[in-house]
Each structure stands twice: as structure tokens, then as C-alpha cells.
Amino acid sequence: MSLDDPILSVDAVSRHYRLPRRSLLAPAPRLAAVQEASLVVGRGEVLGVVGESGSGKSTLARMVMGLERPDGGTILIDGVDPHRCARGELKRLRTRMQMVFQDPFGSLDPRRSIGWSVAEPLLAASGLAGAARKAAVLYMLGRVGIDPDAAPRYPHEFSGGQRQRIAIARALVTKPALLVADEPVASLDVSVQAQILNLLMDLHEAFGLSMLVISHDLAVIASICDRVAVMQSGRIVETGATRAVLTNPGHAYTKELVSAFA
Known part of the structure; x- marks a missing residue:
């Protein structure tokens, strides 16, 4: 793993939202969701972003994925800015990055198998068709622990943990280089959380995945992340090797998180 040639580079990125006016003549107030956040993810690295609810973690993840446009700063994936590249380049780039969301049921179409x-x-991305596409789908389902024979079934027929496995298969079927996981186990039972985290680490090692893991839970970050970035009120206040940050936090906010975790 090297940070000299990162798969993801986020440099001084900010995102603001307009809030409802308090009166007809007053200017619309603005909420700073992310403020000049910078981080890098090395190739093959798992970087965690941790912070309390509302700290800007998910907004940062959506900007990385090109789902929201930053107001300032730059985001580079494989050296390409998803917010400024041509449509053809963006299509190619989307095969290199995929996302797993907190709610697997919401990310799967209930009307489709x-x-x-x-x-x-x-x-959408590769144009793979026919028998080759079917083989890729069945392989990936099996790889995440879902019986390939279950492919014709619908999302409501599976448990929450199984649906998250399916969502992971959907994210990895294009063989991306970067996986963004936004609170991937927050909606699951504790016993199932460990299974999904173990699965993510197994896939990380098997496919050489780089991962950006968003979580409010230090236990999740401690179990799978090489490095951690701590986020407070839209700013990244501390970054370092996970073990070093959790055993010897330098920022007051990090110390509060570690104290609550302990």
C-alpha cells in the first residue's frame, strides 16, 4: 500500500446546503455539511471515516461517488475528477467505483429478482451480455455467500444480512477498484454485523479492493480499517493509523469518541 499514488484523493472539499428562510426578507441561511475535508485512500487500503451522526460523513461519501457536487475543492479517482470529466470518461470511471449503502432493501428494486x-x-457499465453476464452474476452471488440458485427470488424473501450480501455482490460485480461502504452494518443485528465485516475483509483481500468505510461505530473501524479519519462538524480533525489513533488520540473530539467506545 502506498499513499504516493492513491486510488482516491480528496483535497479541501466543501459542501453547503441552503436552509429555509427565517423570514421573507432575510437571506437563506447555509449549513456547512463538509468543510475543506482532505484525505487519501491508497491502493489496496481500507480507510475509515468516523464521527457522530451529522458530522458530514455520508455527504463526503456521496461527493466521492459523484452523487453530489462539491462547492469547492477537488476529488480524484484514478487521477480523474468525476465532477469535471466527459460523459464517456465518467461511464468508465463508474466501473471503477461502487457503493454499498446502510439500507440494503432500499438499494434493491423490490419488483426485480x-x-x-x-x-x-x-x-449499464460494461455491456457484458448473455451467458457471460449470467455467469458473472451467479459467481458473485456465490462469492458473497448467497446460493446462486436463489437468483430468481426477490429481495423481500431474504433476511437483512442476506440482502446486504446481495447489495455487496451488486457493487462488486463490475470488479471495481474502490468500494465506498456507507454504514454497511448499522442496520443489522450485532451477530450479523460481524459476518458482513468478515465478508468485506475477505473480499478486500481476494480482489485487492481499496475501501472507504463510513461509520459512527469505532468497533467497526477498529476491526477492518488500516487508517482512520475522524470527522467533526464537517471537518476532518485527525487522521492516522487506526491502532495509533485509538490508543493515543491527539484531538479532543477523538478522545471523547474513544472514551465513549471504551
């Missing part, structure tokens, strides 16, 4: 849902990114 899980096989269709896992295949959809291949249709």
Missing part, C-alpha cells in the same frame, strides 16, 4: 439487480451494473 436479485439476479436482475446484481446484473444491472453490468448492463
